[in-house]
Amino acid sequence: MTLLDVQNLWVKFPTRQGLFEAVRGVSFSLGKERLGIVGESGSGKSMTGRAILRLIRPPGIVEADHITLEGRNLLTLTEKDMRDVRGEKISMVMQDPKFSLNPVMGIGDQIMEAYLVHNRVSKSEAWRRSVEMLEAVSIRDPERVMRAYPHEMSGGMGQRIMIAMMLIPNPQIMIADEPTSALDVTVQRQVLDIMDKLVRERGMGLIFISHDLNLVADFCDRVLIMYAGRIVETCDAGKLHEAKHPYTQGLLNSLPRFDQPRKHLDVLKRDAAWVNAPDEEGAA
């Protein structure tokens, strides 16, 4: 079943040097699956996620044939209807907890707010649910964290708090923009297991945006590889290491390998032709 269908998405920004095209005609559809989008910074992967939630403000321009969620084209919804979509239908875990958490608001209040906006319950019930959610993202001593402010948290804890906040309204689709990049490997695994459980149990769809190829290969079902605003390659996550595009291979080779020590790492050499290569259809 298709939860979300994106057709020919463009994101453009007017600059003094002319129109900058961040996303250039991306098409894909998402079912009840874990879809990975990988690429470097500037490849347009985050912009794709933001465009779906209509988070790109003017002068940024978003154009698409359609972005369909449950038969409704998100591009034609009013801003008021869109607000019901955000959080409850599609939620987004942002890249950097330092900039996405409110620095002058207690963590407890922020998580409770996310719950209270979508649920009519008492504050004590919201507190209880928030503590549960913090436990679910394996935060030790959740009561202390509820009383704390974001600057008192480490980067990894901040990101887990963000994930707790985004999961608490129980959305259908979660867009996770580098959700685990600030976490270390063992906690990464725990957080991914939590997300995995939700995708399975509740039939959620997950768009997992990351620059970490190994993580995506391991965690997702299907991977889109983006370069310069286009999807250059689509493959099954399990077969990522057999990827054909030289860009994908270059990214894979630039990683330090635990089992293959060497003095210098391979550096990615870019080919100008990649930018204008025809877009590959990301059909489901």
Add this chain to the structure above:
Amino acid sequence: MSMIAIRDLNVWYGAGRDLVNAVRDAALEVTPGESFGLVGESGSGKSTILRAITGLAPNWSGHIEIAGQTLTPGKRDREFYRRVQMVFQDPYASLHPRHTVDQVLGETLHLAGLKGIDKRVSQLLDDVGLGSKFRFRYPHQLSGGQRQRVAIARALAGEPDILLLDEPTSALDVSVQAEILNLLTDLRDEHNLTYLMVSHDLPVISHMCDRLAVMKDGEVLETLTVDALRAMEAQHPYSISLLKASVV
């Protein structure tokens, strides 16, 4: 003689019911010219050790020795900061947004009490592979990798002996990470630097370091060589689980 010697180090933040013992009875030793790694999950106290060395975490007790000199909690003198420099995780936050690269490096050189600042700034930019065309740029005109190169150049300005690297590449793309790690490898050879590097990324640490310490909940669980790690000779169950999580 060891370059960095730490014994019985305790570091804490906060007070009362929110007191956190970030580092507990930590000990480690780094020989001159060595590259030593600290790995562990977030909150395990690995960055806190670096912060205690540089004086950014003032609440500590125990013994820290840099090249034979014992440190005390409190202010460090200029000579200390000339010898010991730190590169931070986030190049977007560690550079002054309204200072040009020239100002950043010039000020650092001035504070280090060095002469011939003009020539040294261009030399530093060449050293980190940026070149003089970046000299009068502001941080927002640089990419993440270029900013981290500026941060490394700033750390090198006073010709230090020790670089403390706090997750120097975890905010960067893998392709840029490869460039920065190669740069750090070359700089260590050229300048005879000693590295104390913090990362949660075990493959990165094993690529960069000779020996490493595994930390959890503020304690050093185990110190071992990277070769022993590669040969799967880690003793502590936590190190083994970390190893398993890293080798997919």
